[in-house]
Amino acid sequence: MTQAALKLSDLTVEFDTVDGVVHAVDGVSYEVYPGEVLAVVGESGSGKSVTYLAVMGLLPKPAGRVTKGEVWFEGENLVGLTDKEMEHIRGNRMAMVFQDPMTSLNPVFTVGYQLAEALQTHNPDMSDEAAKDRAVYLLSAVGVPEPETRFDQYPHEYSGGMRQRAMIAMAMANEPALLIADEPTTALDVTIQAQVIEVMKTAQRETNAATILITHDLGLVAELADRVVVMYGGKVVETGTIDEIFHSPRHPYTLGLMMSLPRLTVNLTRLRPIPGQPPSLINRPPGCAFHPRCGMSAGREICRQEVPTLASTNGGGHHSACHFFTEVARELEMQAADLGIQAEGGVLDDVG
Amino acid sequence: MLIFFGMSLVTDPISQIRLVPDVSQQTIQNIVDRKHLDDPVIVQYGFWLKDVFTNQFGTTMLGDKPIWPDLSRAMWQTAQLVLVAEFIAVAIAIVLGVLAAKKQYSFFDYATTTISFFGFSVPIFWFALILQWLTVSLFLATGFRLAYTFGLSSPDPANWFIDRLQHMILPVTALAYVSIAQYSRYMRSSMLDVLHSDYVRTAKAKGLSDRTVTMKHALRNALIPLVTVVALNVGALLGGVVITETIFAWPGMGKLFITALARAELYTLMAWMLVAGVIIIVFNLLADILYAALDPRIRYE
Numbered sequence: 223m224t225q226a227a228l229k230l231s232d233l234t235v236e237f238d239t240v241d242g243v244v245h246a247v248d249g250v251s252y253e254v255y256p257g258e259v260l261a262v263v264g265e266s267g268s269g270k271s272v273t274y275l276a277v278m279g280l281l282p283k284p285a286g287r288v289t290k291g292e293v294w295f296e297g298e299n300l301v302g303l304t305d306k307e308m309e310h311i312r313g314n315r316m317a318m319v320f321q322d323p324m325t326s327l328n329p330v331f332t333v334g335y336q337l338a339e340a341l342q343t344h345n346p347d348m349s350d351e352a353a354k355d356r357a358v359y360l361l362s363a364v365g366v367p368e369p370e371t372r373f374d375q376y377p378h379e380y381s382g383g384m385r386q387r388a389m390i391a392m393a394m395a396n397e398p399a400l401l402i403a404d405e406p407t408t409a410l411d412v413t414i415q416a417q418v419i420e421v422m423k424t425a426q427r428e429t430n431a432a433t434i435l436i437t438h439d440l441g442l443v444a445e446l447a448d449r450v451v452v453m454y455g456g457k458v459v460e461t462g463t464i465d466e467i468f469h470s471p472r473h474p475y476t477l478g479l480m481m482s483l484p485r486l487t488v489n490l491t492r493l494r495p496i497p498g499q500p501p502s503l504i505n506r507p508p509g510c511a512f513h514p515r516c517g518m519s520a521g522r523e524i525c526r527q528e529v530p531t532l533a534s535t536n537g538g539g540h541h542s543a544c545h546f547f548t549e550v551a552r553e554l555e556m557q558a559a560d561l562g563i564q565a566e567g568g569v570l571d572d573v574g
Numbered sequence: 575m576l577i578f579f580g581m582s583l584v585t586d587p588i589s590q591i592r593l594v595p596d597v598s599q600q601t602i603q604n605i606v607d608r609k610h611l612d613d614p615v616i617v618q619y620g621f622w623l624k625d626v627f628t629n630q631f632g633t634t635m636l637g638d639k640p641i642w643p644d645l646s647r648a649m650w651q652t653a654q655l656v657l658v659a660e661f662i663a664v665a666i667a668i669v670l671g672v673l674a675a676k677k678q679y680s681f682f683d684y685a686t687t688t689i690s691f692f693g694f695s696v697p698i699f700w701f702a703l704i705l706q707w708l709t710v711s712l713f714l715a716t717g718f719r720l721a722y723t724f725g726l727s728s729p730d731p732a733n734w735f736i737d738r739l740q741h742m743i744l745p746v747t748a749l750a751y752v753s754i755a756q757y758s759r760y761m762r763s764s765m766l767d768v769l770h771s772d773y774v775r776t777a778k779a780k781g782l783s784d785r786t787v788t789m790k791h792a793l794r795n796a797l798i799p800l801v802t803v804v805a806l807n808v809g810a811l812l813g814g815v816v817i818t819e820t821i822f823a824w825p826g827m828g829k830l831f832i833t834a835l836a837r838a839e840l841y842t843l844m845a846w847m848l849v850a851g852v853i854i855i856v857f858n859l860l861a862d863i864l865y866a867a868l869d870p871r872i873r874y875e
Contacts, residue, residue: 305784308781312779320779325773340780343780378870378871392776
């Protein structure tokens with residue numbers, strides 16, 4: 223296998239708050255390879271965004287800190303690098319697209335200026351004309367019409383979708399090896415989302431960067447991702463290819479996610495949410511963080527006492543952190559039957 | 575106009591002179607005739623308005639002295655004081671505010687907070703008196719003359735500029751301190767807002783240095799609210815200057831106001847109010863222009 227573009231190893235991030243220490247990310251390990259799109263999914267507070275703020279060195283200071291673990295990127299452990307050293311990597315080898323394009327561009331500078339700035343920061347020798355040419359090219363690459371005119375406009379003259387395109391252009395600017403998109407479509411309306419997804423695909427093709435897609439939109443995952451990491455309560459609970467995760471989830475939380483999706487083929491009067499609340503990250507439930515919401519944990523002491531570790535479910539790349547992952551297939555068949563969906567041998571036929 | 579009527583109703587403009595036995599009935603009658611004091615108030619107002627536009631605010635009630643030369647001189651003296659004080663205050667407040675925001679909850683942050691709360695709560699006349707006392711104590715103890723405690727200039731200064739500076743130090747410090755206290759708080763909180771904004775995170779994610787992020791991306795946005803505060807404060811400052819100038823015997827607008835008030839010089843006070851009103855409006859206009867320069871979102875709306 224090729225060298226991983228990014229390798230997280232036992233990454234642990236904590237926040238100090240007035241209520242106590244928040245264990246936002248707890249011993250997360252996985253890899254991303256060049257050219258692949260890895261989706262990181264999970265509900266709000268599952269630690270998916272914080273993981274990448276930590277990777278970028280953008281954790282809010284002094285409350286947030288990496289307490290353990292390593293982030294390997296291009297042969298270097300980013301944990302413990304100084305801000306000065308990180309500045310050469312950020313926006314250059316590794317770039318990030320943020321959630322809300324309405325507030326992520328500086329309102330008092332032109333979009334062109336902000337793009338050129340991203341270029342010239344990492345290429346000090348680049349002339350203003352060259353930076354402008356490249357910026358205009360980038361704007362046209364992400365589908366901003368009339369890029370020459372748009373270059374001199376301010377963010378408030380752009381629409382939401384256009385701003386997100388500009389953000390993606392900015393992230394692509396220096397052809398990063400790793401492109402991180404933190405819920406790139408959440409703040410946009412549905413028609414614009416589809417366009418931005420296309421632009422993301424273009425950006426990914428153009429740069430051949432390893433792409434991390436942080437989202438809770440499973441539709442977006444199905445559209446873009448090659449592999450999926452499912453996070454719950456600051457931990458990775460399941461990883462696998464998109465097929466494995468969508469058709470044969472082996473963790474009850476992932477299963478709950480799949481079953482909660484509304485389906486065109488099934489006539490439901492109400493949605494099927496996962497019962498209960500996301501866990502508190504200050505006082506986490508002992509044992510498996512999901513056990514209070516898990517139907518399978520009923521009457522099982524081990525779920526309450528022992529933290530499950532990721533284990534391969536198929537001898538290959540499909541991992542689950544459930545003590546009873548072998549039983550998830552049967553659970554899946556039962557729930558599928560309940561909904562009237564085809565599922566044989568623990569494999570869902572359709573995907574929402 | 576309201577002020578005019580109010581003043582006309584509560585004061586007898588020539589009461590002072592009536593009490594002086596030397597003044598003949600004829601003199602008093604002359605003043606009454608000259609200023610149309612026997613006419614209804616609304617007619618008096620008409621005459622005053624005419625004077626404003628055709629006769630440079632007219633003349634004073636008692637001495638029949640032209641008002642404008644005194645007023646314009648006082649305006650210039652006050653402008654020196656206030657502009658220098660404000661310029662220093664804004665500069666220092668920006669630096670303090672930015673540093674306090676960057677190092678939130680540090681010792682420096684708490685120190686500036688304490689100093690500004692002191693500035694908020696202490697009345698300016700007390701602070702001015704303390705400054706005078708400190709300066710005098712220093713002079714008595716060491717013989718070193720850091721500053722003069724009152725007046726505009728010495729009778730025969732060796733160096734005009736240094737002499738003026740020595741006279742300005744104390745009133746400027748008193749005025750600036752109060753402003754610094756206020757502006758630095760605004761600057762700190764607006765800078766904190768901006769530092770936590772998404773676009774500052776974007777700027778960091780681009781790999782810009784902390785310095786560039788703060789000084790370019792954050793500062794320009796944080797200055798926008800400060801502009802309003804400073805511009806609106808000009809009105810309050812004109813009020814504050816009345817006290818400060820009186821204490822330091824600075825022959826500016828504040829002193830002119832107090833003197834005119836003591837003598838119930840209706841026309842001088844009216845001229846003063848008019849000019850002050852114009853100044854406040856001009857500063858509001860300046861704020862709007864500066865706004866547009868700082869914030870492109872305003873320009874097109």
